[in-house]
Amino acid sequence: MEKPLTAHIPKDGSWLRLKDYERVGGYQGLRQALKMTPKEVIDMVKDAGLRGRGGAGFATGLKWSLVPTPDQIPGPHYLIANGDEMEPGTFKDRLLLEGNPHQLIEGMIIGAYAIQAEFSYVFLRWGYQFAEKALEEAIHEAYEAGYLGKNILGSGFSHELSVHISAGRYICGEETALINALEGKRANPRAKPPFPVVSGFFGRPTVVNNIETLSNVPHILSKGVSWYKSLSKCEDGGTKLYGVSGKVKRPGLWELPLGTSFREILEEHAGGMRDGYQFKGALPGGGSTDFITAEHLDVAMDYNSVAKVGSRMGTGTIIVLDDKTCVVGMVLNLEHFFAQESCGWCTPCREGLPWTEKLLLALENGEGKMEDLKIFDDLTRYMGPGNTFCALAPGAMEPLQSALKHFRADFERHIHEHRCPWK
């Protein structure tokens, strides 16, 4: 089983230096790309079936193809690597950032070449301080080696890359809020349309891609479309970093073929549930996805399959709920996070999430009422997709609405028993 993204990450906790990266084929993808036209690069990424790993699964090649060319809109174009990674339960980009920064840098240069961007930024979560150091040094190495800067590898293409450290809010990961934050403004999302590909950073055409997404790109270029497609078990291409947290034997992160079954990830890689704990449900793709339950264990972890069972692939990092953990408490913990991270721009999220949190807290404290369940139903619909300004609140509603669907009895027990039965 090939693990192009993670295979070369040193096991000792250090990161893959330029010379080691080059030894294992590093920057070959870039050399290949620079021999092609930008459009050919885009088409190749399209054909490879790379879908965005930031959560929404948007086809990367398609996104790139929507950027107006410099003939259509002259002046600077930008590429931004989204390394904000604040989704609850998600720690996949961190591994790539800390272990293999050149892979990201190479992917960014290729992406920048494809969309003819002069500048790119890595927008990094504040807490990722080791990643910051690794990145800064790797960027320095790349400049020294002529992979960045003027006239890269004699191709005539020039590119500048730098790191921006986020001030540390979940909403900064939302691509348009990220752009505002990068501009030095409040991290409120922007309305779409216009999309960032047309009017993004400083009103210029901008692509925002996830760290993992961009880390795939060098391999597509260097090893080709059919190789890349063959890595996967589903119609989309490539491998995926899957993570598992919760009361499993071996919580962790693994690079596996896209479309690996949930059961395999849980039972083989995470080693199954810890002794004495039963699997009850899971958030398959981070804190803002819907619960799946035991009946969905065989779902293939790819974008289309997870959607079919009523959840989302999200970031592919699974949070497992066991029978000894109170689902109300778990959702309360999540909603506390979301309520606190709301940017405060639109009414449903700003007002609805704190209310949600307070209701859950009351429930946990044994002060819930049956009417509250009706309010939860109303709130989850009220904060549904399209109703809010950005996807934060609808994402926040996903664990709640699915918990109410699958574990309603647990909610009712809290009300009837006037306490948390798990405490």
Place this chain on the structure above:
Amino acid sequence: MATIYIDNVPYEVKDGENLLQACLSVGKNLTYFCWHPALHSVGACRQCAVIRYRDENDTRGRIVMACMEPVADQARISIDAPEAKKFRAQNIESLMINHPHDCPVCDEGGECHLQDMTVMSGHNYRRYRFKKRTHLNQYLGPFLHHEMNRCIQCYRCVRFYNDYAEGKDFGVFAAHDDVYFGRYEPGVLENEFSGNLVEVCPTGVFTDKTLRKRYTRKWDLTNAPSICHQCGLGCNIIASERYGSLRRILNRYNGDVNGYFICDRGRFGYEYVNSQRRIQHALKQEPAGQWQGLKKDTAIREIRNRIRAAKRVIGIGSPRASLESNFLLRELAGAEHFYAGVSEKESRLIKEVLHILRHSGVRTPSLKETETYDAIFVIGEDVTNTAPRLALSLRQAAKNQPKEKAKALKIADWNDAAIREVIQGQKGPLFIAAPYATRLDDAALATHQAHPDEIARLAFAVAHHVDAAAADAELPEKAKAFARQVADALVAAKKPLIVAGTSLYSPSLIHAAANVAMALKKAGKEAGLTYTVPEVNSMGLMMMTDQYLEQAFEQVYSGQADMVIVVENDLYRRLPADQVDEFFRKAGTVVVLDSIAHRTGEHAHFVLPAGTFAESSGTVVNNEGRAQRFFQVYQPRNDIQSTWKWLQAFVEKEQLAAANLDDVIQQLTMAYPELEGVREAAPGAQFRVGTQKIPREPHRYSGRTAMLAHINVSEPKPPEDPDSPLSFTMEGYVGTPPAPLTPFFWSPGWNSVQAVNRYQQEVGGMLRGGNPGRRLIEANGSSLQYFTDIPAAFHPDNFHWNIVPAYHIFGSDELSALSEPLQERIPALYLALSPADAQALQLQPGQQAELNVSGQTLRLPVVIRPDLPGGYVLVPKGWEATAGWLFPVQSSLKPMQV
């Protein structure tokens, strides 16, 4: 036009708008908060949700925000679908979870958009059972009261204050349900347009502190459509009274003039109406100097006798008095003995402006049109401080060129945030040349500071760049480069606008501005030319007479006149004190009609209490040449009345003696055909809707029978208004009156100022039946030659320092400066000079400098301004000590001797 289906009913709506605008324009009730017709859409509040269907077969549709969806032909939406209604009610429910439930003690109550929207949404039952989030309030200065707990986080305030007015000392802080709107610390809100927050904020967060001091509910106010008298722009206002005092000023939407916004001088400078210095009764000065109150009839009889006995009576009119009041004075004294109560200097300037407006062939835009120009050159004016509302329009116009970029990306005009993201604060071609750095400079692409003569020379040179046939002036290097940059930008624009004015008292500057505008017009540009003028009726007055104050003085000095009637004018603000003193020594009988006690009144034998704008009706002509009617708000319970009514008692002409306002206007237009349009400024007194008058009071007005019960339990007969179709009561037509007669905005379900939606043909557009006011002067075929009166280059003179006037929105205007809330904002008089000059004169900041202006010695604290190029100094215009100076004045200058 496009056809859209709202709940299956087809409507014709305008292309290019959003669906919320479209729904409101066709009269639908759809709730909203963050959208504002002048600030446009950002999609934050989610209150305007409707269902949008793909086509007629789509029965489910999806929720969209109407304010963020473009109108598209055949679009199908539903306002009434149960899911849409439920969503909007839920949104209100959410907003209300933290909102205080105490409307009865909230200043906004009864005119609150949140109340209206809550009722409209149908939400009524509270399900939230937890504690509310609370905030601390801030002290924001004398104008605005702040109550943050009432905030619904619609972001309108920051969008107005920071994005639209470009204020810097306000913002949104924190995040999630803790967002806070205010200053970074308590303190005075600086922006000159801060008062608009009262109307922009849909809740009671920002309320009018001046109203709060003598609080009354909207429904208990007696209101009249009025015109702001605090500068020459004539913004339309609603003035409101209760218990015999003026309580507040609101913006009165006029789609051609002020739109949705007025300045803080206009909004908060009204309190002189309630001032202790008001003259309440007729007064007579005994030879020994003591004052004696007179009954109205006695006063009239005595003055009439004096007039009959006089050899010759001369009348001194005023630019702050209405056309009608000036006209009655002219009729009383005779046209040849009627003088504009302004200096020769000022009268000639305004005559010149009128001449150019009539004959240059260049259009003078309305304030609203000003916002459509795409390059602007301001010549000499500190617009924010001489014609404040114009500055706000110029700020919008300055964004027109950068906005083209957004257009190219097909971003709709209403998509406010998206447009701002594209333009990124980029500045458009706004250029300002002024004697000092002006408040508007932050919006300008380039500025230039120089002596007024040098500015005139610069403007001449710009005109020459545009058209070599126009006279040229030699310039210093820096000015030369600036002139070229300005000329190139103006020529590159589609609609260049030239802004100048009378504030520097320089005729050649006015001419130079005309040259630039005419040259641009000749170059095929859709050029515009705006002049600011000093006072509310400066233009109207100078359309009535060529004669000025010095000539009036001459009449007295030559012994031809032995009686003077001065109308609404403090002559000490017109000419140096020694000249005015001399005049009064010789003037014979002096009658002064004014609202406020002042130095001129002290010289009178008789003083008659004249109405301010609040107690009078009349017409004024603004800088654009637009005649606008203002109406009396209330009937004072003393002898105060319109000046023109007082004067009626003294005119011999029968048609005038008993005339009402319409008859006076009739006579006025017969005497001045150019003023014909004054008649159409508003419907006459005979106007009725059916048989009904227009009530000044809302139909919910309360307490009428109780107000005077402590004096007399039988309700007095309400006063009659023979001059307008407005009644002084709540009885009359409930509905939309003609725009010039609209005393307040109200419509069923719409109790806040946003009821104005229902008075417009389409939201944000023209008022039903047309915007009020009539333009009297239109630019037609040019008959003017280029002007050639280029002033000599300025040379500093260390013995005769040139003093150039500086202007202040709070302080430079005579009457508003008497208003208490403004006084806190009026700077102390100062003398400003350049760092180099200060050094040469050995003057330190704060030190007293000694000036000598027309024989009068004055000591002023020194302010050092790095923006001044040197060679001349600044002193504020309009303060009592400087009001009569004939700028630019000369003075010796030295540190005060101790």
